[in-house]
Amino acid sequence: MVNTTIKTTKSQEIFAAAQNLMPGGVSSPVRAFKSVGGQPIVFDRVKDSYIWDVDGNQYIDYVGTWGPAICGHAHPEVIAALHEALEKGTSFGAPSVLENLLAEMVIDAVPSMEMVRFVNSGTEACMAVLRLMRAFTNREKIIKFEGCYHGHADMFLVKAGSGVATLGLPDSPGVPKAVTSSTLTAPYNDLEAVKALFAENRDEIAGVILEPVVGNAGFITPDAGFLEGLREITHEHGALLVFDEVMTGFRIAYGGAQERFGVTPDLTTLGKVIGGGLPVGAYGGGRDIMSMIAPAGHVYQAGTLSGNPLAMTAGIKTLELLQRPGTYEYLDQITQKLADGLLQIAKETGHEACGGHISAMFGLFFTSGPVHNYEDAKKSDMAKFARFHRGMLERGVYLAPSQFEAGFTSLAHTEADIHQTLVAAREVLCNL
Ligand SMILES: *Cc1c(COP(=O)(O)O)cnc(C)c1O
Helix, strand or coil: CCCCCCCCCCHHHHHHHHHHHHHHHHHHHHHHHCCCCCCCEEEEEECCCCEEECCCCEEEEECCCCCCCCEEEHHHHHHHHHHHHCCCCCCCCCCCCHHHHHHHHHHHCCCCEEECCCCCEHHHHHHHHHHHHHHCCCCCCEEEEEECCCCCCHHHEEEECCCCCCCECCCCCCCHHHHHHCCEEEEECCCHHHHHHHHHHHEEEEEEEEEEECCEEEEEEECCCHHHHHHHHHHCCCCCCEEECCCCCCCCCCCCCHHHHHHHHHCCECCHHCCCCCEEEEEEHHHHHCCCCCCCCCCCCCCCCCCCCHHHHHHHHHHHHHCCCCHHHHHHHHHHHHHHHHHHHHHHHCCCCEEEEEECCCEEEEECCCCCCEEEHHHCCHHHHHHHHHHHHCCCECCCCCCCCCCCCCCCCCCCHHHHHHHHHHHHCCCC
16 A cells, blocks of 8 residues: 655645735636635646655646646757757747748648648637638627637637527626627537538528547547547538647547547647647638638737747757657557556446547546446546546646546556556555
8 A cells, every 4th residue: 555645734835825916816716626626736847757845746637737748848959959059048928930830830730731720829829710610601609519618709708508508608707798699509429419500500601610539528429430520511511621730630640639530620629749748829720711711811819929939949959759660559558558458447346337449549537338428428427536636636646636537648658657546546445
């Protein structure tokens, strides 16, 4: 039996002070551990597959700064490239060749992209893509799916409460009804619901945006034919199909979900991995659509720090590392070992569970499943997940502090890390 009482004095001190300074003590909500209870740990440094907190505890990390750390934290080649770039300055606010380099890499990789615009976050990419969808089609309504996250812009903060699926009720105070009334929602994996929305809103829907593999309602995969069906329906109605690949881009395959599933959307948003841990987002698509963006066209979108040389450098080096042979085979192999192992152990220890993985993205729900959509995901036993999370944390494994987040592995995760994680999981699940 390992010692399950970890010392967290410094974490507690720092987080207590933070709560006085910043709302909830954090810069982004999930970090506060609200949905799993207890105190968050305060990080001191990260390296490879590990994090160290301010009290000196070491953890195996399956959050990977929410996705970017696919090569492992603080990869020496990324750090070296950044050191070199740093000498040339931190921001230009003017064109640099680094933007060309990353743009070429992204366009080469992502089937739907002929042109790309860099921004500073996934949120920004999704906001901009929505404006572009509307401008290109001259229509205002969009369809999104329950449980899919596209950043925190007003028009995406809509979920479907029971019976109000198409009413577009805002999720957050401060979001005007007028803004969300043109956001229609459907359950994920439900083509009939999408068809019905198109029938009810003929010639009014600019397009459909989705996570082609969901990571923000826990890990949910598209049913066979779902992505293809959306491609057909949108074509039929002169609407655009947008894959939000902020999470899946360069993670579930080098060319993202669109490469993996062979379905090419009209527009794609990216973020996370392409910044290699620095703030980057991007959106892109066909030349005809992208040429509408200012200053080539009239759809306005700008950014003081967009195309930032440090962010471009980290992105370029990260993609270079991912291009090396064996990358996705390795990611798939270790992630499968982890995901299968967790599921197997959960079942052996008498828990209802379902889950899976694609490449370096995985999930585990405490429900018998299957989980096809957000409603199914919500059947997962949250209280059990919270206890599981805490137990794993105490045994040196850092999982996302919410049932509704996918887990991430990286090239730095070793067989030994996976083994150690499964040993911890068995101990925790035996006593849950
Ligand atoms: C993380 C995420 C976003 C938002 O990106 P930020 O960089 O956090 O603004 C948008 N869409 C998806 C699918 C994401 O996973």
